Structure formats: structure tokens, C-alpha cells
Amino acid sequence: xxxxxxxxxxxxxxxxxxxxxxxxxxxxxxxxxxxxxxxxxxxxxxxxxxxxxxxxxxxxxxxxxxxxxxxxxxxxxxxxxxxxxxxxxxxxxxxxxxxxxxxxxxxxxxxxxxxx
Numbered sequence: 001x002x003x004x005x006x007x008x009x010x011x012x013x014x015x016x017x018x019x020x021x022x023x024x025x026x027x028x029x030x031x032x033x034x035x036x037x038x039x040x041x042x043x044x045x046x047x048x049x050x051x052x053x054x055x056x057x058x059x060x061x062x063x064x065x066x067x068x069x070x071x072x073x074x075x076x077x078x079x080x081x082x083x084x085x086x087x088x089x090x091x092x093x094x095x096x097x098x099x100x101x102x103x104x105x106x107x108x109x110x111x112x113x114x115x116x
Contacts, residue, residue: 005071007070007071008046008049009046010070010071011043011049011069011070011071012043012044012045012046014068014069014070014071015040015043015044015058015062015069016044018062018064018068018069019040019044019062021090021091021092021093022062022063022093022094022097023093023094023095024062024094026040026041026044027040029058029061029062032061033054033057033058033060033061034057035054035057035058039054043058055069055070063089063097064090068090075090
């Protein structure tokens with residue numbers, strides 16, 4: 001019989017996986033989330049659990065949903081799932097996300113200029 005992982009086990013695994021997908025070090029995530037680097041290490045090891053505020057900061061810094069980090073959904077970007085443009089965004093590295101963001105901003109400016 002397979003043991004179902006607890007929400008705490010899911011969280012620590014998802015946090016680490018999301019950070020690694022974004023190719024971030026623990027210290028980089030800590031800085032982006034406004035937390036001490038030791039907090040990230042404690043969260044990923046399962047020694048501590050984040051407050052609601054810190055959970056939200058982590059999700060924002062990693063650009064995933066809190067539901068993903070808590071194991072309620074399996075898709076890190078499910079909040080954007082209604083728009084096909086965002087279907088695979090959760091699989092991109094942090095650098096690739098920045099490139100995509102810059103490209104989309106450029107297209108939006110171009111479209112805005114055409115309307116004038």
C-alpha cells in the first residue's frame with residue numbers, strides 16, 4: 001500500500017522543484033521573496049512551515065500558484081490555464097520567462113502603437 005504524501009511533504013517538494021525549474025539558488029529565491037536564505041532551507045527540508053504571508057511571497061517570487069505549492073493542483077500555472085498563451089509557462093526557466101515577458105511587452109507596445 002502506497003503512503004499518500006502529507007501536505008507538508010508536498011509543499012517542501014514542490015517548493016524545491018519550482019525553485020529548480022526557475023534555475024534559482026535558495027539565496028536568490030530568498031532575496032526575491034524578501035525572506036532570509038535560512039528560511040528557504042528550512043522550508044525545503046520540512047523543518048519549518050511558512051506563514052500565509054510567506055507562502056504568498058514564495059508563490060509570487062516563483063510565479064506559481066499557492067495551490068500548486070500546497071498540492072491542491074498539479075499544474076504550477078493553473079491560474080492562467082484558461083489562456084492557451086500560458087499553457088507551458090510553468091515549465092520555463094527563470095531566464096526564459098524573462099525573455100518571454102520582454103517579448104510580450106514588446107508586442108503589446110507594438111499593438112498599442114498601431115491603435116494610435
